[in-house]
Amino acid sequence: xxxxxxxxxxxxxxxxxxxxxxxxxxxxxxxxxxxxxxxxxxxxxxxxxxxxxxxxxxxxxxxxxxxxxxxxxxxxxxxxxxxxxxxxxxxxxxxxxxxxxxxxxxxxxxxxxxxxxxxxxxxxxxxxxxxxxxxxxxxxxxxxxxxxxxxxxxxxxxxxxxxxxxxxxxxxxxxxxxxxxxxxxxxxxxxxxxxxxxxxxxxxxxxxxxxxxxxxxxxxxxxxxxxxxxxxxxxxxxxxxxxxxxxxxxxxxxxxxxxxxxxxxxxxxxxxxxxxxxxxxxxxxxxxxxxxxxxxxxxxxxxxxxxxxxxxxxxxxxxxxxxxxxxxxxxxxxxxxxxxxxxxxxxxxxxxxxxxxxxxxxxxxxxxxxxxxxxxxxxxxxxxxxxxxxxxxxxxxxxxxxxxxxxxx
Amino acid sequence: xxxxxxxxxxxxxxxxxxxxxxxxxxxxxxxxxxxxxxxxxxxxxxxxxxxxxxxxxxxxxxxxxxxxxxxxxxxxxxxxxxxxxxxxxxxxxxxxxxxxxxxxxxxxxxxxxxxxxxxxxxxxxxxxxxxxxxxxxxxxxxxxxxxxxxxxxxxxxxxxxxxxxxxxxxxxxxxxxxxxxxxxxxxxxxxxxxxxxxxxxxxxxxxxxxxxxxxxxxxxxxxxxxxxxxxxxxxxxxxxxxxxxxxxxxxxxxxxxxx
Numbered sequence: 014x015x016x017x018x019x020x021x022x023x024x025x026x027x028x029x030x031x032x033x034x035x036x037x038x039x040x041x042x043x044x045x046x047x048x049x050x051x052x053x054x055x056x057x058x059x060x061x062x063x064x065x066x067x068x069x070x071x072x073x074x075x076x077x078x079x080x081x082x083x084x085x086x087x088x089x090x091x092x093x094x095x096x097x098x099x100x101x102x103x104x105x106x107x108x109x110x111x112x113x114x115x116x117x118x119x120x121x122x123x124x125x126x127x128x129x130x131x132x133x134x135x136x137x138x139x140x141x142x143x144x145x146x147x148x149x150x151x152x153x154x155x156x157x158x159x160x161x162x163x164x165x166x167x168x169x170x171x172x173x174x175x176x177x178x179x180x181x182x183x184x185x186x187x188x189x190x191x192x193x194x195x196x197x198x199x200x201x202x203x204x205x206x207x208x209x210x211x212x213x214x215x216x217x218x219x220x221x222x223x224x225x226x227x228x229x230x231x232x233x234x235x236x237x238x239x240x241x242x243x244x245x246x247x248x249x250x251x252x253x254x255x256x257x258x259x260x261x262x263x264x265x266x267x268x269x270x271x272x273x274x275x276x277x278x279x280x281x282x283x284x285x286x287x288x289x290x291x292x293x294x295x296x297x298x299x300x301x302x303x304x305x306x307x308x309x310x311x312x313x314x315x316x317x318x319x320x321x322x323x324x325x326x327x328x329x330x331x332x333x334x335x336x337x338x339x340x341x342x343x344x345x346x347x348x349x350x351x352x353x354x355x356x357x358x359x360x361x362x363x364x365x366x367x368x369x370x371x372x373x374x375x376x377x378x379x380x381x382x383x384x385x386x387x388x389x390x391x392x393x394x395x396x397x398x399x400x401x402x403x404x405x406x407x408x409x410x411x412x413x414x415x416x417x418x419x420x421x422x
Numbered sequence: 423x424x425x426x427x428x429x430x431x432x433x434x435x436x437x438x439x440x441x442x443x444x445x446x447x448x449x450x451x452x453x454x455x456x457x458x459x460x461x462x463x464x465x466x467x468x469x470x471x472x473x474x475x476x477x478x479x480x481x482x483x484x485x486x487x488x489x490x491x492x493x494x495x496x497x498x499x500x501x502x503x504x505x506x507x508x509x510x511x512x513x514x515x516x517x518x519x520x521x522x523x524x525x526x527x528x529x530x531x532x533x534x535x536x537x538x539x540x541x542x543x544x545x546x547x548x549x550x551x552x553x554x555x556x557x558x559x560x561x562x563x564x565x566x567x568x569x570x571x572x573x574x575x576x577x578x579x580x581x582x583x584x585x586x587x588x589x590x591x592x593x594x595x596x597x598x599x600x601x602x603x604x605x606x607x608x609x610x611x612x613x614x615x616x617x618x619x620x621x622x623x624x625x626x627x628x629x630x631x632x633x634x635x636x637x638x639x640x641x642x643x644x645x646x647x648x649x650x651x652x653x654x655x656x657x658x659x660x661x662x663x664x665x666x667x668x669x670x671x672x673x674x675x676x677x678x679x680x681x
Binding site: 037040041043044047048098100101113115117118121122124125126127134138139140141143 | 443518
């Protein structure tokens with residue numbers, strides 16, 4: 014093991030079984046085999062079993078953070094449990110060094126009858142902290158949790174947010190070498206969340222971390238490297254932006270065309286610009302439609318949706334003051350979207366043609382997909398452009414000048 | 423493994439204190455509950471004895487002392503086994519979410535049973551003072567003499583706590599089993615031949631309960647050899663099942679699922 018490598022997973026695989034009865038039978042069989050010293054690391058799957066993780070390998074050094082993303086049931090949490098030592102792999106091996114801190118469920122082990130303060134001691138002890146360590150950090154933990162006077166009332170009277178704050182406060186003071194985080198940042202209010210991120214950033218520099226999340230913004234913010242898992246297999250491992258794109262492709266829903274009745278037909282959507290455009294560039298499409306009769310003053314919409322189905326941006330012809338009339342027969346609609354300042358990632362393009370009042374002629378869902386390139390980052394797909402600068406106050410200027418002149422002497 | 427247990431002392435103590443505080447923080451009667459069970463059981467038997475439904479015979483000391491002493495030692499086994507058997511399942515989400523030595527849960531559960539035991543021993547002390555009984559100095563050997571009982575209960579507790587994860591029926595079974603065994607073992611009445619004595623010849627609980635009691639009551643052990651053999655077995659059982667528990671605890675968390 015490299016002196017800096019804190020986690021190493023080598024061809025790790027894990028079997029799983031869906032049926033409860035079989036799970037019990039296999040569990041007993043595995044325990045008996047363990048007791049008799051027989052090997053339980055069989056390559057063969059028993060009836061009803063499948064690989065919930067298949068051949069996963071990686072190594073992390075101090076300061077590195079691996080993001081694990083993938084659809085539900087991809088094996089992310091299983092991998093985290095294997096790393097935490099809660100499960101043992103059926104194939105391959107896992108090596109960790111130093112203290113392992115897992116944020117798999119905050120507040121697990123809290124006793125509802127005990128006060129917050131008492132629970133800090135219990136929880137810290139379960140997580141492997143010594144009493145002297147807790148004594149040294151207790152004030153800091155209580156301050157972090159922002160619980161104030163509530164710290165001495167039983168946790169069963171806490172709100173769910175308070176509960177999580179207390180749990181996170183304990184773990185944030187654990188100072189682990191290996192940090193495992195499972196989706197816990199999705200809790201608490203915005204203020205506490207940003208505090209958690211800060212605490213995390215700080216411990217990340219001192220540890221090797223594995224972060225499981227469905228929140229792509231969080232993943233691309235925190236992780237130095239991202240692994241996409243699907244059905245237990247590694248689909249991609251590497252650059253976070255590439256990984257989130259790969260992830261969104263897993264969810265891209267198929268094309269879907271709906272029209273008012275068979276007389277209305279979409280003859281095709283063509284891309285007239287590149288599918289990969291830079292931040293702030295234009296996108297152009299041509300939509301050919303067949304309508305049995307004339308429709309005056311229709312509403313034409315283009316929406317760009319992210320992989321998670323969120324509408325990132327919308328174009329409406331009425332907002333730009335353009336009137337559209339569809340003649341009976343075939344019409345070709347040319348549309349150009351300018352200045353597309355969306356965060357670099359993949360978007361699905363949907364077209365809608367609506368005859369007022371509320372009469373949907375065409376609903377052409379996810380007909381195209383475009384990828385915005387560039388290195389802008391952020392939380393919201395739309396980024397406002399603008400200008401910002403710092404100006405020195407007169408007083409400050411004088412001081413700077415004075416110190417500058419002193420330096421030059 | 424043993425060194426591990428020493429380093430987990432603090433965690434075991436924390437878990438024990440957690441359950442201990444939680445148990446008494448909301449109970450109005452608090453410690454009194456520890457007295458109530460033996461009082462009810464012994465009261466029932468006193469009533470049955472007095473009314474002639476059941477003849478217990480001469481036990482050498484006032485029956486109340488005899489019975490409460492017996493049931494106190496017995497409850498180390500009965501309550502200890504039930505508590506230990508449920509320890510892992512009662513640990514709930516933390517067992518599957520946090521990697522920590524799970525045997526601390528079992529030790530902490532036994533601690534709860536021992537708290538009750540200590541409280542009951544106070545009651546025995548008071549009763550003996552009331553009856554004017556002065557125990558011989560050998561009665562002090564009583565404390566080491568209950569160790570085999572504790573180890574025996576822990577030994578079974580380890581196995582049942584594991585089995586309870588896989589088969590939840592165990593916890594129901596344990597309650598019934600301990601109730602049955604209480605009547606099948608000479609806890610509240612002495613053994614007097616027949617099928618009962620034949621059964622208890624092979625029942626380790628017989629001497630585990632009676633040897634400590636005899637030490638207090640008379641200062642001697644009736645069957646020292648049997649007690650020694652059973653004690654040795656208890657130690658071996660404890661070490662063996664503790665080892666099994668260590669090997670199996672990871673598998674167990676695996677089968678408990680995520681919630």
